[in-house]
Amino acid sequence: MATIRDVARLAGVSVATVSRVINKTDSVNPETAAQVLKAIEQLQYEPNAVARGLAGKKMGIIALILPDILNPFFPALARGVEDVAQKKGLTVILGNSDDLGLKESTYIKDLKKKYVDGFIFASNTIREEDVESLRKEGIPIVLLDRGLNTASCPVIRSNNRAGAKLAVQHLIERGCQKIAHIYGPQEFITARDRLLGYEEVVGELEGYSPSLMVSGKFDIESGRQGVEHLLKRHPQVDGIFAGNDLMAIGALKALRERGILVPEQVKVCGFDGISLTEITEPELTTVAQPIYEMGGLAARILLNEIEGGVRENTIIELDVTLIPRKSTQ
Template identity: 40%
Template sequence: MTTIRDVARLAEVSTATVSRVFAADTNVRPQTAERVRRAAIELGYVPNSLARGLRQQRSSAWALIIADIENPFLTQVTRGVEDVAQSAGYSLLLCNTDESPEKENGYLSIAEQARVSGVLITPTSADSRIDQLLARGLPVIAMDRPLRRALDVDTVLIDSRRAARAAVELMIGRGHQRIACVTGPQRVFTASERVLGYREALEDAGIAVDEALIHYADFNQQGGQQATRQLVGDRQVTAILVANSMMAVGVLQVLREHGIAPGHDIEIIAFDDAPWTGLLTPAISVIHQPAYELGQVAARLLLERLEQPERRARTVMLNATLPTTPELPTPRGTPEPSTNTPTILDLSMDLPDISSR
């Protein structure tokens, strides 16, 4: 039977390097990783994680359960997961819940019946019903949104609260006082976190929070439209924080219908730097979230969990970046400055260490 030592010998590397390659460790040089993979194929080597799955009568597939397949952010998360999974010899069963707890429950049942080796999920709520999977020893990784702490599962998050707070602080610094927030369903962790950051920035600046300017809606184009239609009557609103790029499309459509020019009459900062945002004139400001990296980290956590099923659960927090902002107007009634220097607000940091909860 071919062993990891055989692969290491043929590839002329250490056994530790072989393990790192099959764990999709990006610190391994690409040329070395390719040599290891070729050696494994030539020798017919099966990584330990796959062999363990066969012994337990589990497939070499993972279930990836995401909230909305049309969301560009989750598309990038999926790609990050897939790249790591494929490098480690796993395939993906992709499931789309449309933010529906009922659909999510159905896919969780399918994942159990299909005997997948693990589940990665953007849960519809903290109370998603994964208890039965955990009871059967099936590893679960929560992505972008946490599950209730009692479940004690590995989790990868992005600091939405800090990013939202910094974005609103930037708008306040430009002179905006009447700032609206368009966000997702209140039960969704990321939607609520962005509102908390929004509130904190206003309160720290001594600006009273007007609850009428906070609008919860579906995390999609229609949700953005619905929320903005409730805002356009308030001509004192000079800036809007939007929770994702899909909602931003709906926001922009309604503003255009009412003859309100983004980047001229009103400032927009939206989460997620979708490709189309740079095509607008003037462009809107966007908060970059490391979606691809989130998927990669989640997949690596699952590989770790498969190798070390008894280790303590870990949580990874990634940060977002608000890149150079386009030239934006000051609020109506404020004198225009003679020049407008783009502001760079950096919320990024090196990939954080994985810490035990």
């Protein structure tokens, strides 16, 4: 592989001149610069990224830390980040945090050594001190979806409370009178907001009881178990709003196992808009988040700060859309 010295020798200039042309730090005579660029092309020389990082240049790498890429919600989010980053010539490093604050802190420590230009976290467990530490070091950070509310960096999520209200109102419009809710882990701000949205609507209904709410873990099995608990308490339930699509899929499975017809006897609505909702039987009604767009927006905000120092310390809530399908018809 060619070295910077090889380029300098072929172009008939000093190593320092080649470095200035590559890093665009000082003005170089156009004719000399052209000689250097021609030598670089001829030798197929690639500047050492680490050396450029040590010189204070951008590395062209951002880190995306997700709770679990196996959750179908997060691949679409990651794709949105990657597509925007790729158009700008940046590489995305992906990590799974498993919602463990210590693991996230380790990622931050290790990736800073690799001169990562910025971080995007979809996490409810990232520590405020880690956010502040990155800010003090001038490393941009954006929080996505489950991210804590903070004034020190941008936070992007959907309007979860409004989306939950859309779901419950839809079930009411479809004739449901006893609507239950399988809610997600309450340490997640997204799950809390969806629970609040549910309560805001059903609290006004005759026959509402807090026992119509059961906890879940944002996975299929907890949705299935949630239906078991609900039917023991309230056999007359005719509508279920699940806090995410995976739990709604689990609810469909449990109802089917018991010979309960969906939507004839019980109508089911999920939340997220993941692609699996189109292949369930029946197809699942869902409140769809703009998942891909959310990831893309996070990348654009991060890149604006990396490239131009523009910091947007704000909480952005994107609109959601109800997609009615056969599970509520």
